[in-house]
Amino acid sequence: MTTKKVLPKITARKQVAKSHLFTIEQVDLTFSNGEKREYERMYGKGRGAVMIVPMLDKHTMLLVREYCGGTHTYELGFPKGLIDAGETAAQAANRELKEEVGYGAETLTSIHTVAMAPAFFDAKMTIFLAENLYAEKLLGDEPEALELVPWPLANHHELLQQQDFNESRSIAALLLVKDHLGAIV
Numbered sequence: 001m002t003t004k005k006v007l008p009k010i011t012a013r014k015q016v017a018k019s020h021l022f023t024i025e026q027v028d029l030t031f032s033n034g035e036k037r038e039y040e041r042m043y044g045k046g047r048g049a050v051m052i053v054p055m056l057d058k059h060t061m062l063l064v065r066e067y068c069g070g071t072h073t074y075e076l077g078f079p080k081g082l083i084d085a086g087e088t089a090a091q092a093a094n095r096e097l098k099e100e101v102g103y104g105a106e107t108l109t110s111i112h113t114v115a116m117a118p119a120f121f122d123a124k125m126t127i128f129l130a131e132n133l134y135a136e137k138l139l140g141d142e143p144e145a146l147e148l149v150p151w152p153l154a155n156h157h158e159l160l161q162q163q164d165f166n167e168s169r170s171i172a173a174l175l176l177v178k179d180h181l182g183a184i185v
Contacts, residue, residue, distance in 0.1 A: 005032075011029065027041060040120070049126075050127075052101075053111075053129050059154060060153065075166070095138065127177070129177050
């Protein structure tokens with residue numbers, strides 16, 4: 001049995017930095033035991049994000065290799081993006097799929113919503129399984145064409161060994177979808 005913790009009281013807040021993607025806020029807190037701390041946290045645009053595991057057929061996933069500015073490398077992962085104003089998560093997932101992979105999905109299944117670094121960042125990402133794909137390309141905001149990489153779901157252990165497949169959200173999506181599909185290899 002767990003006891004519900006009392007949230008710390010926010011005693012002061014101030015913006016310490018801002019970019020077109022994030023706002024960094026300093027938050028002064030007083031905990032229920034009287035301890036005081038200063039935290040910094042990032043705020044995104046607040047609508048959340050999506051990641052999509054597209055299944056080309058019952059056995060083949062589609063991944064993308066794209067440039068990642070944070071690590072200055074090309075990384076292999078699943079298509080993803082922010083939810084635009086006025087969109088549902090499912091609409092954003094289908095749009096991102098069309099922009100990044102060149103397919104739409106007749107069937108989108110929400111698998112799980114994950115938090116992204118909740119100690120520092122107030123953002124959530126919904127992971128979708130996309131099935132019954134059909135060809136449709138939308139112009140996206142990528143600076144270059146993404147490399148499309150088909151991968152057999154049965155070879156997921158080999159995917160986990162790829163040096164450029166290391167983003168925790170993509171790994172979580174792979175394992176969640178594998179579990180959802182009942183793919184015991």
